[in-house]
Amino acid sequence: MNDAIGHPEGFRLMPVIEARFKLEKETKGALRYQEVDEKGELIEQAWAKIGTLYLRKSAFERGAAFPQFLRVKVEAGGP
Secondary structure (H helix, E strand, C coil), X not given: CECCCCCECCCCCCCCEEEEEEEEEECCCEEEXXXXXXXXXXXXXXXXXXXXXXXXHHHCCCCCCCCCEEXXXXXXXXX
16 A cells, blocks of 8 residues: 555655765776765764765866865655
């Protein structure tokens, strides 16, 4: 049986995940960020919500400095 929105029985929405990242390394075409805590200190991979995040350099404005820190929010989406 579906709920009022049409989700199947037992369906649970994924909670919103929020994480902070610090620029770790610049590669030829991407930036590698590592997840950090509120103090900006690296989180061990086993305890991280996301861990390592790669972003293409082309995602940022050409010629602009790359951000040293990022804040990322992940939400469940529909079709």
